[in-house]
Amino acid sequence: MTRLDFEQLVDAHYAALYRFALSLAKNEMDAADLTQQTFYIWAEKGRDLRDPGKAKSWLFTTLYREFLGGRRHEMRFPKVSLDDAPEEPAEVPLAADRIDAAAALEALSKLEENFRAPLTLFYLRQFSYTEIAEILNVPIGTVMSRLSRGKTQLRQALWGQQNEAEGRIVELPVSLRNQERM
């Protein structure tokens, strides 16, 4: 792979990879590290990939594995940083058409990682659910289940944000209550 090819690969995928990493790692610094690390691994190993059409999937899979590897390390050696102190809640959307990046990230960050990863890949719209299953190395049925349940949790989180921001109690919509029972 030439330097030009590598640059094209970076240009095509680094933004989506970063957003996926940000959803997983929950902070910008670790997300940037994960994204860079993924491309460095590509520079050393990925060029051996026989099917260039699978480069995107390879990058997302590698990033996810790097995240999981790093998380296992963190669990053994917890990192303490003043930068990790909780921040003031960002602006909260009131309706679907007012959901912004901060609200989406905030809501996603409240989900467990096994829901957060497939949901983020789903919302990035780069992969089908079958491809998401491959990247996360879980059965297709599990991905569908996590997407369904994860969306319910995400809606709850968004509504929770709305309630907190407006300082009033809003009953959970019927549609969401129904989904919770599914």
Next chain:
Amino acid sequence: MNNQEAKFILSAYRPGGEDACTTHFAAALEQVSRDPVLAAWFSNQRALDMATSDALCSISVPRDLRTNILAGAKISRRRLWPLRPVFIAMAATLMLLAGVAGFWMHQSALDPWQKDALAFIPNLANGQSRFDHEGTDVRALQQWLQAQHAPAANVMPAALEVLPALGCKTISSEGKLVSITCFRMSGGKLVHLIVTDASGLKHTLPQQPRFVRQNEWMTASWTQNGHALMLATKASGRELRDLLTTSTHAGT
């Protein structure tokens, strides 16, 4: 399929319609088209999903991330540079071995004139057959062969010209005259120059020596000036190759 099942499946349907052609969603989408309640739910879901998707895709990326990735990759490549000569050397060695293997293991069948000559040479070596003409000067031997209208090399490897010859012999192979000139190498081993007319041969020989191992024989064959020549020895391939590395000179 009931509505609950359809909802479960449609949860994986991307809001931008990227999965519209995926057969797995066909039945659920068909259900949506039939059931207004499900259709309303699906419409609401897609609106929420699209809003969330747009929000996520609008997350700004650090301004210096791209630059850092490319700069870091350059450093990674530099770190790999010290290893590259090793890989290059390994690759070159493998290619050389492959080349040498192909060089010597080229098992294309020798022509009858070559096989007959190789089969006859031991008779000269063990004295069962006598040389037609004996002498140590190869030029004199080639002149004698020409005088007998036998195939003679008017151009030969320079290294042969300084080796002491033993003598020459003419045999017939399938009606073709084949001459054999024997030499003694410095280590005492023998090397033989076999010459015949290049016309009408079963296999066309190249102008550069083609190396073939034939049982215990190492052979190199080529064509020159209308003659087919073969150098054969039971010495090593390297010794045979050394005889051919010296440029050829025109003889008499």
